[in-house]
Amino acid sequence: MKIWAVSNQKGGVGKTTTVVSLAGLLSSWGFRVLLVDLDPHGSLSSYFGLDPDGIKASVYNLFHDASQKKAIKTEAYIRKTKFENISILPASTAIATLDRQVASMGGMGLVVSNALKKVSSQYDYVIIDSPPMLGVLMSNALAACQHLLIPTLAEFLALKGLERMLHTFDMVFHSRKVKPACTIIPTMFDKRTRAARESLVALKSAYPDKVWVGYIPVDTKIRDASQAGVPVSLFVKNSKAADAYAELLETLLQDDIDHDRKMA
Ligand SMILES: Nc1ncnc2c1ncn2[C@@H]1O[C@H](COP(=O)(O)OP(=O)(O)O)[C@@H](O)[C@H]1O
Ligand SMILES: [Mg+2]
Known part of the structure; x- marks a missing residue:
């Protein structure tokens, strides 16, 4: 089982869309996928028709079990x-209170990682949607993942934020023996605008090893698919964004194979 986390401290950069789009493709390519919603907004859960305000069993229960020193009943949540092949561990709005509740307890950074170990034979890929703020939830996402995906808008302002964020992530990863792979994904790219094209060049020259060679184009079908609550590749046959996500996925799967070979 591989665990990917999709993170960016900025909202509206395509995190949830990336999680859902990759899940749709992975499932039709025959992989068993588990999605984990660590964003208190619960957009990922809502995408799949679950109401984060009314939900009973959620990510919250993982932390509750752990704080009571009980075995974490991951499967039950x-x-x-x-x-087919897409399951979800949803968010409830209550997870917004976790920072305050568990910060004082300590040792809560590996709750998600430990919870996922219990279901590792049941899924091929886990994709975690992360909250925009660095707190206990984001730390859990960063600690659990083997591959970090960072969707980013091609804007000059985004570049500055990215630099700060990568620095923060590096500090969080400092204590990890094996650092996760990291892929920056340019999203909602509009090739007709010169500013976007220039920003993409700047992004690639700033992080030549980390930026994916392609980009996810702006595509209205993403919004239509989201309204219908269906991953874009399962929603329409011809979508430029879905094609780009398929290319991205091929790269990510190959990266993981290369990474495993290096570790062996
Ligand atoms: N490639 C795309 N083309 C057009 N709209 C997109 C694309 N990717 C995301 N969006 C839209 O942009 C908005 C923000 O995306 P979202 O995935 O929710 O971002 P985040 O999770 O980072 O806050 C959503 O309304 C989504 O439908
Ligand atoms: Mg989101």
Whole structure:
């Protein structure tokens, strides 16, 4: 089982869209996928028709079990979605209070990682959607993942934020023996605007080893698919964004193979 985390401290950069789009593709390529919603907004959960305000079993329970020193009943909190091979561990709005509740307890940084170990034979890929702020939830996402995906807008202002964020992530990863792989994904790219094209060049020259060679284009079908609550590749046959996500996925799968070979 591989664990990917999709993170960026900025909202509206395509995190949730990236999680859902990759999940749709992985599932139709025959992989068993578990999605984990660590964002208190619960957009990922809502995408699959779950209401984060009314949900009973959620990520919250993982932390509750751990804080009570009980065995974490991961399986009990996971639900199947209506899509074959896609399950979800949803967010409830209550997880917004976790920072305050568990900060004083300590030792809560590996709750998600430990919870996922219990279901490692049941899924091929886990994709975690992260909250925009660095707190206990984001730390858990960063600690659990083997591959960090950072969706980024091609804007000059985004570049500055990215620099700060990569620095923060490096500090968080400092204590990890094996550092996760990291891929920056240019999203909502509009090739017709010169500012976007120039920013993409700047992004690639600033992080030549980290930026994915392609980009996810702006595509109205993403919004239509999101309204319908369906991953874009399962929603329409011809979507430029879905094609780009498929290319991205091929790269990510190959990266993981290369990474495993290096470790062996
Ligand atoms: N490639 C794209 N083309 C057009 N709209 C997109 C694209 N990717 C995301 N969006 C839209 O942009 C908004 C923000 O995306 P979202 O994935 O929710 O970002 P985040 O999770 O980082 O806050 C959503 O309304 C989404 O439908
Ligand atoms: Mg989101």
